[in-house]
Amino acid sequence: MECFLVQVDMVYNDVERLRFLFGGFVSGFDGFGFWVRCWVWFQHLVKKTVDRRLSISGSHSYQLSEMEFVSPEGLRLDGRRPTEMRQLRAEIGVVSKADGSAMFEMGNTKVIAAVYGPREVQNKGQQINNDHALVRCEYSMANFSTGDRMRKPKGDRRSIEISLVIRQTMEACIMTHLMPRSQIDIFVQVLQADGGTRSACINAATLALADAGIPMCDLVTSCSAGYLNSTPLLDLNYLEDSAGGADVTVGILPTLDKVTLLQMDAKLPTNIFEDVMQLATEGCKAIANYIREMLAENTKQLEFRRGS
Numbered sequence: 489m490e491c492f493l494v495q496v497d498m499v500y501n502d503v504e505r506l507r508f509l510f511g512g513f514v515s516g517f518d519g520f521g522f523w524v525r526c527w528v529w530f531q532h533l534v535k536k537t538v539d540r541r542l543s544i545s546g547s548h549s550y551q552l553s554e555m556e557f558v559s560p561e562g563l564r565l566d567g568r569r570p571t572e573m574r575q576l577r578a579e580i581g582v583v584s585k586a587d588g589s590a591m592f593e594m595g596n597t598k599v600i601a602a603v604y605g606p607r608e609v610q611n612k613g614q615q616i617n618n619d620h621a622l623v624r625c626e627y628s629m630a631n632f633s634t635g636d637r638m639r640k641p642k643g644d645r646r647s648i649e650i651s652l653v654i655r656q657t658m659e660a661c662i663m664t665h666l667m668p669r670s671q672i673d674i675f676v677q678v679l680q681a682d683g684g685t686r687s688a689c690i691n692a693a694t695l696a697l698a699d700a701g702i703p704m705c706d707l708v709t710s711c712s713a714g715y716l717n718s719t720p721l722l723d724l725n726y727l728e729d730s731a732g733g734a735d736v737t738v739g740i741l742p743t744l745d746k747v748t749l750l751q752m753d754a755k756l757p758t759n760i761f762e763d764v765m766q767l768a769t770e771g772c773k774a775i776a777n778y779i780r781e782m783l784a785e786n787t788k789q790l791e792f793r794r795g796s
Contacts (some may be wrong), residue, residue, distance in 0.1 A: 557716040557728055566595075566725060573711070573723045573771055574684075576778050578691075580699050580786045588700025592692035595725060596682035601692035603700040606670035621667035625655035627689060629678040650686060653749065657690055657710070657739050660748040663703040672702060683726040686737055687711050690749070691775055698783055707779055708748055710739040711771030713764045715756060720764045722771050736761070738768040742776040 558564055568574070574595030583589035586602035593599075606621055627650045654676060662672065674696070676689045687710035694708050714724045716733040729735055734756045739749030756764065 555731065557721070557731065558719045564721065565727060570719050570721050571767060571770075573774060574725070576775065578695060578779070578782045580695055580782065586696070586700070588696045588698070588702070590692050590695030590699055592688050592695060594684050594688045594691075594723065596680060597678075597684050597688045598680040599676060599678050599685065599688040599692045601677075601689065601696040602675045603672065603693070603696040603702065604675075605672035605700070606667045606702070607672075609669060609671045619668050620664040621662070621669075622671045623655055623659050623662060623664065623674070624671065625651045625658065625674040625676065625693075627651040627654060627676050627678075629681065629685075633678045633681045650689070653686065653751070654689055654693060657708055657749045658693055658697065660746075661694075661704045661706050661708045661741060662697065663705055666703050681726065683724050683729040684712050686751075687739075690739055691779065695779060695782065698779075699786075706741040706743045706746075707776055708739055708741060709772045709775040709779065710737065710749060711768050711775055712737045713768035713771065715760060715764050720760070720767050722767050734761075734764065736764050736768055738765060738772055740769060740772045740776075742773050 558570060562569060564570065566574075574597075575593075577593040579591045581589060582591045582600060583602045586604055588603040589601060591598065591600045609622055627647050629647070654674065658674060664672075674693050676693055678685050678689070690708060690710035697704060698707075711722070712724055712729075712735060714721045714728060714733050714735045716728060716731055721728060724735060732754075734752060734754040736753075736756075737749065737751045738747065740747050750765075752761070
């Protein structure tokens, strides 16, 4: 009501504009016709305000798409080279109650994974093949993981889709035939999101499975690459990922040299796609080397504790 009175006061102080808009002369506030004209003028102002905000939003999107993500010196917005990954950091055994757990960081993206099992199948109807273990995965994002503080409903479509991707990717490396009539649960939660959350979840789950002693034919590592400003970029952060360019997420078994995951958000010419995928594959191999070093260091610490 206060906003409406302000608009009415603007109309009272601008009678000539009303006459120009409605083709009549308004002499005062008496009469139903004047209040109708006030309401029309109020709607006119609201429409102008909305159009102005939309134009500002559109120009912001245009500026984001035209932003220079790679400088003439060959540096990205965060100071990295196009083929340089963000800093990796991992920690094993972060959840004491779980059979295996790990935290994995890629730059400002931080993910925690916990593995329970192998254990008895809780819901017999979910296990289709009794000769293989049942692998389940649950993905979620903490409400404080992004700048958006809106509470996300549990089990939304995006979470279900990512849970399915992680489960299928991990099934490719787990030797489920060695654990018949059993169940393995993988829980992954994003604590801090800054691009590449899907890859970070897969890398964290790999470490957690190894910590739980789950037999695997090979490690599974994942990394993403994109194409912005006519340049292939490795390991996109959130700003680069949300720029609207192509984003390719790859998951591989580095020792067996097999691809277990391949997703792309936009179309790319064949020759450019091959370069971007090759870049993402090299990132996966670098992450695999880092995970092997972490597992070797963790084994040394366990041997030292047992010896002491």
